[in-house]
Amino acid sequence: MSVIADAFSAALDMIVRSDATLTEIALLSLRVSGTATLIAIAIALPLAAWVAQTRSRAREPIILLLNAAMALPPVIVGLVVYLLLSRSGPLGALGWLFTPSGMIFAQTILIAPIIAALARQTLEDANAEYRDLFTSLALTRTQRTKTLLFETRFSLLVLLLAGFGRAIAEVGAVMMVGGNIAGHTRVMTTSIALETSKGELALALALGIILLSIVLIVSGAAQLANAYLKRRYV
Amino acid sequence: MSDVLIQLQRVSVVANGADLLRDVNVSVRAGERIALLGANGAGKSTLLRVIHGLLAPTSGEVKTLSHLAQAMIFQRPVLLKRSVIDNVAFALVARGVAETAAKETARRVLAACGLDTFAERYARTLSGGEQQQLALARAWALTPRLLLADEPTASLAPAAVHAVESILRAQCDSGTTLVFATHNRGQAKRIATRILFLHEGRVVEDANGENFFASPKSIEAIEYLNVERA
Numbered sequence: 156m157s158v159i160a161d162a163f164s165a166a167l168d169m170i171v172r173s174d175a176t177l178t179e180i181a182l183l184s185l186r187v188s189g190t191a192t193l194i195a196i197a198i199a200l201p202l203a204a205w206v207a208q209t210r211s212r213a214r215e216p217i218i219l220l221l222n223a224a225m226a227l228p229p230v231i232v233g234l235v236v237y238l239l240l241s242r243s244g245p246l247g248a249l250g251w252l253f254t255p256s257g258m259i260f261a262q263t264i265l266i267a268p269i270i271a272a273l274a275r276q277t278l279e280d281a282n283a284e285y286r287d288l289f290t291s292l293a294l295t296r297t298q299r300t301k302t303l304l305f306e307t308r309f310s311l312l313v314l315l316l317a318g319f320g321r322a323i324a325e326v327g328a329v330m331m332v333g334g335n336i337a338g339h340t341r342v343m344t345t346s347i348a349l350e351t352s353k354g355e356l357a358l359a360l361a362l363g364i365i366l367l368s369i370v371l372i373v374s375g376a377a378q379l380a381n382a383y384l385k386r387r388y389v
Numbered sequence: 390m391s392d393v394l395i396q397l398q399r400v401s402v403v404a405n406g407a408d409l410l411r412d413v414n415v416s417v418r419a420g421e422r423i424a425l426l427g428a429n430g431a432g433k434s435t436l437l438r439v440i441h442g443l444l445a446p447t448s449g450e451v452k453t454l455s456h457l458a459q460a461m462i463f464q465r466p467v468l469l470k471r472s473v474i475d476n477v478a479f480a481l482v483a484r485g486v487a488e489t490a491a492k493e494t495a496r497r498v499l500a501a502c503g504l505d506t507f508a509e510r511y512a513r514t515l516s517g518g519e520q521q522q523l524a525l526a527r528a529w530a531l532t533p534r535l536l537l538a539d540e541p542t543a544s545l546a547p548a549a550v551h552a553v554e555s556i557l558r559a560q561c562d563s564g565t566t567l568v569f570a571t572h573n574r575g576q577a578k579r580i581a582t583r584i585l586f587l588h589e590g591r592v593v594e595d596a597n598g599e600n601f602f603a604s605p606k607s608i609e610a611i612e613y614l615n616v617e618r619a
Binding site: 284285287288290291292293294298302306 | 441442443460461463467469470479480483484531
């Protein structure tokens with residue numbers, strides 16, 4: 156019991172004095188997952204908006220793929236991205252393997268389908284509500300899409316935060332693609348796994364506390380956004 | 390026939406094996422106030438949707454005067470999650486009106502519809518009647534030559550019905566042609582100059598308001614009016 160108490164005390168001490176290693180790892184995690192979330196949004200929202208409005212034959216297969224991709228195991232994503240980015244792989248020339256860029260790439264693949272699938276459902280429901288109005292007002296496709304995204308902004312914000320939460324909590328893909336190199340590609344989750352296996356519980360616990368805090372803040376923000384939406388727009 | 394805004398020729402609509410409209414021939418002339426009457430499922434809403442272009446006919450032809458500005462309001466007002474004024478301005482901006490001018494017009498129209506005090510409120514917090522008034526204001530802002538209204542006062546309180554009817558009449562007085570579906574016979578009498586009575590997807594009677602209510606010709610219309618009276 157004292158081992159855990161000692162580790163916890165050391166962890167709090169590291170957080171309080173903003174330990175350099177701890178800060179570097181936390182900031183890299185935020186940078187990688189934040190960038191991956193932004194790129195995933197740029198890909199997922201237009202795709203979701205298109206699928207939500209189209210009557211194309213491709214619609215049902217795309218929905219099937221998106222829904223299936225929501226359950227993609229991170230290690231499978233890690234393996235595929237590793238193969239793509241490896242020197243002999245089709246994207247080997249980018250030189251992204253064992254770099255933060257490679258990790259961003261992997262996390263984007265992991266969370267873009269989640270955001271797209273959930274956003275598609277939200278946008279489709281909104282489209283069903285507004286379709287007649289949009290047609291009546293003779294809105295163009297672009298105007299419809301912009302309006303749908305604006306009208307669902309709070310619901311979408313919750314999805315985006317969920318996507319970020321999934322990215323920052325993920326360990327398998329970033330471990331395989333990033334290589335968990337100290338000072339270069341070591342993020343919170345991979346570091347926690349490594350430090351725990353080494354018995355360095357203080358750093359693992361400190362990172363765990365920060366990770367949990369971030370996840371709590373993200374969940375809290377999602378909850379607040381939802382509450383705000385319900386209060387303001389009934 | 391330059392005053393004909395819309396002409397439906399032998400229009401039929403079939404959906405999921407059901408005949409929603411059958412062989413409908415109707416012309417809408419400028420300045421008319423047409424009430425669509427009939428039981429539930431008679432085809433009133435379908436006819437409005439076909440006229441407005443929300444629904445393509447399965448067969449037949451809809452001839453529309455070129456560049457005919459038209460607007461439609463629905464039984465359940467479809468409002469955006471924005472303020473009252475932004476709901477009206479949105480429709481104008483979508484038509485290419487500059488934001489400032491759109492807001493100015495929106496304020497003027499809201500005042501005409503008795504909603505100016507609610508301009509900054511969020512649209513979805515309004516009462517049912519006020520929401521329908523807002524939908525009408527948004528339609529009015531577009532200065533349509535033809536306004537279509539699908540049971541605009543269904544399930545509204547009498548005061549709200551009065552408010553909505555006042556706006557409808559004001560729009561008609563400003564030169565807008567009106568086609569509306571209703572179950573409210575009194576409303577049809579108060580507003581309409583012409584009645585189209587539908588039964589099972591067919592227009593079985595097309596008469597001016599007074600004649601229709603005084604001496605309906607078709608058995609279906611007689612039965613409908615008797616049921617309504619009872």
